[in-house]
Amino acid sequence: MTAAAQPLPAARRSKRMTPARWGLYAFIFITALYFLLPLYVMVVTSLKPMAEIRQGNLLALPVAPSIDAWVKAWTSACTGLTCQGIKIGFLNSLRIMVPSVVISILVGSLTGYALSLWRVRGGNILFGTMMVVAFIPYQVFIYPLVRVFSFTGLGQSLLTIVIIHTIFGLPTMTLLFRNYFASLPVELFKAARVDGAGFYQIYARIMMPMATPMIVVAVILQTTGIWNDFILGLVFAGRDNLPMTVQLNNIVNSTQGERAYNVDMAATLLTALLPLVVYFGSGRWFVRGIAAGAVKG
């Protein structure tokens, strides 16, 4: 029916601005300000010289905007003992993120595929355990894992942190792909079996090409998740590979003497930049990722 197919036009009076409608927009406007305020303050603070920050108003636009603080944050801010800026952290985070995203999606999709389409004995127990574990705080696992990695000789290293991200990304990735593959028509899988395709052939030639939307969602989830990680990078990456979030915290919170708020905010923005770009660039995909990740269990 036309009425069902079309969105119901809003009630007549709502087209004009009723008091209720004004209230609604006022609520939206005020809440939007609350959510935007920190971003705005970050941007303006990072563009002000320190003198202006000390004398002026937090919310004021910069009188003489300059990107000096950004340059300093990127190239020469001090993270503890060294003063090479946050770019070191940026590069470390990239080196951690790229292999972690690729490997965790590969392992997760393969696990999800095996658990959804192939009836493996004990598969449900394995899956159920993973779902419960996804909720357990890292603190429960961290110390034994540190011991295991130092025992194997890997210690704190790039490889260690990649393995760690793969391990802790596994439940969500498995869930994502398992649910997606389970939603595909089983006939597709059966047809491939009848055509004589084997386990890995079906995975690589049929299932993964069909899973493009889920791969996009998984990349978004993992990219932002791994980039934003703090605790795992701190414990497992090692002194030379500390990710950007850890470096940022060091820049801001272990400074001696007067704090350079503009540099701090520039560094903070630089750290938030990649997730923000992913978020605003991906639009509805991000929401989809949240929805897919939120149905844990």
Place this chain on the structure above:
Amino acid sequence: MRLSLNSRISAITALLPALLVMLVVYIGATGWTVWMSLTNSRMLPNNNFVGLRQYEMLFGNDRWITSVHNIVIYGVLFVSLALSIGFLLAVAIDQRVRAEDTIRSIYLYPYSMSFVVTGLVWQWLLNPTLGIQHVLRSWGFEGATFDWIVRPETAIYCLVIAGVWQASGLVMAIMLAGLRGVDEEIWKATRVDGLPKWRVYVSIIIPMMGASFATAAVLLSTGVVRLYDLSVAMTNGGPGIASEVPAKFVMDHLFERANIGLATAAATTMLITVIAVVAPYFYWRTRKGEMR
């Protein structure tokens, strides 16, 4: 369909990583942590069984008690505020407002940022000398005080403000999906029945959204127990130990204070808490699944 031997072997090899992770990390590491909490390990792990002595010490430890106290305050406020604000935001967006996509993006973008970034931004905003308090005073509210972050009794509420700012968008997204799932004809029926809108939300829509509320609440609650980065970045547990949280207690005792027994006892306590939250939720979901 019967699986050929080849395929079966392939399926099992594909599951090996997951199996290994489950055995070594989930079961092995958890077991080891629980075991160590029953020993008197200090800087290095040992196997001297001391029963529940670490737990006695843990609950006699001021810093732990403060941490637990804080996480309860944070948890209750954070979950209830994020749920109610997120729900209100979703309801507002659901009123067919203009520029819906933009508004939704604004509400949700904080969720894409890390806790470290969130903590540092709010640390700056709440800075008493130059932050919001300063702004209020410069606007003529001379007596305005908003120095919570430097006062021990209020520092934890600053973490709540930042946490709610970061997570409300997530709740909004989950709730909006739930609201959009409500049958359009139910709305028509309520209009024919002449029900005021607020009444429809209170009496009909909210009771229908049990699943959305449960999902959001569980996600937020598990985030509460994990709370670490935000405390580290925003207040570093301070002033003093005023905003310490359990996860930070564990990390500090593992890596700085070299008290593995106490740290693992704290970690085990966290584990039990999470299971107490998650188990009923899983039970409820499975039962609901069976009823369908």
Place this chain on the structure above:
Amino acid sequence: MQKSNVDIRSLQIGFGGLKVLENLNLNVEASEFLVLLGPSGCGKSTLLNAIAGLIDVRGGEIHIGGRDVTWAEPKDRGIAMVFQSYALYPRMSVRRNMSFGLSVAGTPRDEIERRVGEAARMLQLNSLLDRRPSELSGGQRQRVAIGRALVRHAGVYLFDEPLSNLDAQLRAELRVEIKRLHARLGATMIYVTHDQIEALTLADRIAVMQGGVIQQLDTPKKIYREPVNRFVASFVGSPAMNFIPGRIARDGETGFIAGANRLGLNGYAFRGLPTDAPAVLGIRPEHIELTASDDPSAVSARVEMVEPMGADTLIWCRLADNTAFSFRHDADAQVCVGDTLNVRFPAEALSLFDEISGQRL
């Protein structure tokens, strides 16, 4: 119970640039059962929603019970409505579903109880009053939805495809129940459906709609026997009416030429003066009769397929010029594929349509 008439005057409805209804007029008498019938997208649900006040109109007026309600809120129109998806409030008991609207409106408690009890008795819902909608079958849910409408004691009851989510047997049962309800209450009812059987069985009058326009507004019998155009003729009736192309010939006696056959039209009530022109002949399968080969009006046809339908049999035939048609015959007919039959098209049961405009001649 109050019974209102509904008067719709030059109604216009659109969504954005799309015009759904334009200049639509319709008058529903008090106590009448009017069915809006048409295919999806014909505007029938839009019209019903407009009567309910659930969508905005662009122009025109809607009067219910003599009151102009064009801009009134749904609750103030004196209507009640039953929806396709039932739209029951899922977390409320059956009793609460029926009483909720009344209690919000501040109706006294004993009055609510009386009305709910009365509706429950009428719809045999007494034993279900404390259940939740999820514990009911589809048919029970729809009865609750009807009950929720009844307690409003409205002047007009609106039904938006209420039976289309049910299986065939339940649909037939509830159809009877709705008809009985109408007989008992004598309330004004407006009922939207795309199912022509529902329309024919329930309606006092049917409005057949297509493209936002009421094609024909008439009693079920007239709609069936004398469709005003080819659309109505083909939409109503199952198995469908046969259409045979040809032309009207006025050489002496008026007749219809289809290929080599000439059919006499003596007894057909032309609306105007017949002219020599291409036309389409429509005849319902049950109106075609078998006849002897020496009947001058006999047409011979070859049997192509036989479809037994239980009570009777549908026989598919082709004329010499390859035009196909079907006709209905008793189940015990001894007809085989390949047989040649002689059939007759009685003039008084025919419908003739202009080839171009599709209007009845």
